[in-house]
Amino acid sequence: MxxxxxxxxxxxxxxxxxxxxxxxxxxxxxxxxxxxxxxxxxxxxxxxxxxxxxxxxxxxxxxxxxxxxxxxxxxxxxxxxxxxxxxxxxxxxxxxxxxxxxxxxxxxxxxxxxxxxxxxxxxxxxxxxxxxxxxxxxxxxxxxxxxxxxxxxxxxxxxxxxxxxxxxxxxxxxxxxxxxxxxxxxxxxxxxxxxxxxxxxxxxxxxxxxxxxxxxxxxxxxxxxxxxxxxxxxxxxxxxxxxxxxxxxxxxxxxxxxxxxxxxxxxxxxxxxxxxxxxxxxxxxxxxxxxxxxxxxxxxxxxxxxxxxxxxxxxxxxxxxxxxxxRDWVTAGRYEIKNQNSNLIWDAWGCTGASGQMIAQGTPAGLDCQRWDFTALGNGEYKITNALGGLAADVAGCSAVAGAKLQLFAYSGANCQRFRIDRANDGTLVLASANGNRVVEVPNAATTAGQQLGLWDYNGCACQHWSLTAVGGTLATAGSQQLSGVSLYPVPAPRSGFTIALATTEAGPTRVSVADVAGRILYQGEFGAQQQRLTVAAALPAGLYVVRVERGGRTATQKVMVQ
Missing domain, CATH: 2.115.10.20 (Glycosyl hydrolase domain; family 43)
Structure with a gap:
């Protein structure tokens, strides 16, 4: 029966x-x-x-x-x-x-x-x-x-x-x-x-x-x-x-x-x-x-x-x-979201906060693109927005099919941008899309950084269970404190370095730092207020790095692969 x-x-x-x-x-x-x-x-x-x-x-x-x-x-x-x-x-x-x-x-x-x-x-x-x-x-x-x-x-x-x-x-x-x-x-x-x-x-x-x-x-x-x-x-x-x-x-x-x-x-x-x-x-x-x-x-x-x-x-x-x-199991606030299988966290991969950027799992590095603002919508549903720029976690194409991927997108209130949260007996959380009820998981229970998150039918895998760690900071709104007009090239970058181009009206000098995925700062530099093209001669070994650009009280963060 x-x-x-x-x-x-x-x-x-x-x-x-x-x-x-x-x-x-x-x-x-x-x-x-x-x-x-x-x-x-x-x-x-x-x-x-x-x-x-x-x-x-x-x-x-x-x-x-x-x-x-x-x-x-x-x-x-x-x-x-x-x-x-x-x-x-x-x-x-x-x-x-x-x-x-x-x-x-x-x-x-x-x-x-x-x-x-x-x-x-x-x-x-x-x-x-x-x-x-x-x-x-x-x-x-x-x-x-x-x-x-x-x-x-x-x-x-x-x-x-x-x-x-x-x-x-x-x-x-x-x-x-x-x-x-x-x-x-x-x-x-x-x-x-x-x-x-x-x-x-x-x-x-x-x-x-x-x-x-x-x-x-x-x-x-x-x-x-x-x-x-x-x-x-x-x-x-x-x-x-x-x-x-x-x-x-x-x-x-x-x-x-x-x-x-x-x-x-x-x-x-x-x-x-x-x-x-x-x-x-x-x-x-x-x-x-x-x-x-x-x-x-x-x-x-x-x-x-x-x-x-x-x-x-x-x-x-x-x-x-x-x-x-x-029915709200999570208090509104800013969190890192850790997977119980991989111990990696939600990461707006690329760290620019741009629309369409994939949401993947990444190594914790204390970056804003790895921090997420939870806003209770009532009855157990939440809007989840990235601290870097304020765009929302979104199921690409508003799809409800198994395997649909998560990305950043401007919040519209659509079902595919709302997530229902249930608490499991071990204290972990299960996040289900309000569009069809499939849950957020790390596909194939992957443990490597860079794996894009997606939806799948619930099966109890630790890759479908998440825990939250509260972090400080004011909840982001779209565009708040984000430095726009920043681009980096070439991508991937050679070991000798790369160039940052600025198209911004923000005043003041520009500070650039480069960190590895473990959060260790490997390069820091400051450039004059008039400079719009910044040469970063960092001499980095091959790998994935996070570049942080600060100017006029605003910040842009972007990931770059060095080969």
């Missing part, structure tokens, strides 16, 4: 909308931002076993997907309940149920995985939450076997709350809590037995009311935080789902928003709403590893006819102790 079967929320519209969204999902399997097959609805909190990260989701028999790097996602090899062989007790509690499980949640405790799942039918409050356990999530293990533990909670047409959308939270003192419910009666919580995973008693607490569902409970510092969804789910591009939050000093509430309004009185501070291609975000989960918190959720892709997909945003906390969720 490649994709989960979506559920239809009875308060959101007509069944026709559900069918349209489902057919769109099945017909349009391509991913965006994250890589692989990311189609999903109501994702569980991420849970890790070994080197794999797992998500369970709405689907026939309970759908799953996994990743080894939090970037590329693959459907699980089979459903939890294979061939629709789900437990017989479910139809006793929920007549008419046909195996399409909703919004599962998975947690690891006591040496095994507890998988909570919802059973319901469209437009009904007759529902149940069940529990299955397994000692491993690896389907290839001889110990892999889901054992159903039966009902956890259930609801009837006269119940106070609807038994769907389970969320499980373990407090710092070891207490375990189940939060569940929907717009049919709001959200409730009850304490669970830490070993059996079943309720300790019949006491429940009302946490939120109104058009609410998809709870996620967590603790940060002295407060408990309840993330909820409000709005209309499951309408594709017309979904109004959005995620809000309230907090409390007690795990049982009351939960209030930043304005002091109780979630039981339709309160909730907005955490994540629709923006750009991300429509109707919902069903939050929080996974923290290495001090970094990922905020998982589904959304309807505005660039893909509303197909539901997985997204991992960044969760941080404000000074006032409120959650901040953003």
């Amino acid at each position: 490649l994709f989960p079967l979506l559920r239809f929320r009875p308060h959101t519209g007509r069944a026709l909308t559900f069918l349209i969204v489902l057919l769109t999902l099945l017909a349009r399997p391509q991913a965006r931002a994250l890589q692989g097959l990311t189609g999903v609805h109501d994702p569980s909190t991420i849970v890790k076993e070994g080197n794999k990260y797992w998500v369970f989701a709405t689907g026939q028999g309970i759908y799953s997907m996994y990743s080894t790097d939090l970037v590329n996602w693959t459907p699980g090899p089979r459903a939890v309940f294979v061939n629709n062989a789900y437990p017989s007790w479910i139809n006793t509690k929920v007549p008419g149920f046909t195996g399409n499980f909703w919004a599962p949640e998975c947690v690891f405790r006591n040496g095994k995985y507890y998988l909570y799942y919802s059973c319901s039918t469209f437009g009904s409050k007759v529902s149940a939450i069940g529990l299955a356990t397994n000692v491993t999530l690896d389907p290839t293990s001889p110990n892999y076997r889901w054992e159903d533990q039966g009902e956890v909670v259930s609801s009837t047409s006269s119940s106070a709350a609807n038994a769907i959308d389970p969320a499980v939270f373990q407090d710092s003192n070891g207490d375990v809590w189940l939060t569940y419910g929907s717009f049919f009666g709001g959200l409730r919580s009850t304490q669970l037995h830490a070993t059996t995973g079943k309720p300790l008693g019949t006491t429940t607490y009302a946490l939120a009311n109104g058009d609410v569902e998809a709870a996620c409970l967590t603790k940060q510092g002295a407060f408990y935080y309840l993330f909820i969804n409000r709005g209309a789910c499951c309408n594709g591009l017309n979904s109004t789902y959005h995620i809000r939050v309230g907090r409390s000093s007690s795990v049982t509430g009351p939960f209030v928003d930043q304005s002091g309004v109780d979630l039981n009185s339709n309160g909730g501070t907005l955490v994540l709403g629709s923006g750009g291609r991300y429509i109707g975000p919902g069903h939050a989960g929080i996974f923290t590893e290495g001090g970094v918190s990922y905020f998982s959720h589904h959304y309807y892709d505005g660039d893909d006819n509303g197909a539901p997909k997985l997204s991992l945003a960044r969760l941080t906390w404000s000074a006032a102790g409120w959650p901040v969720v953003s």
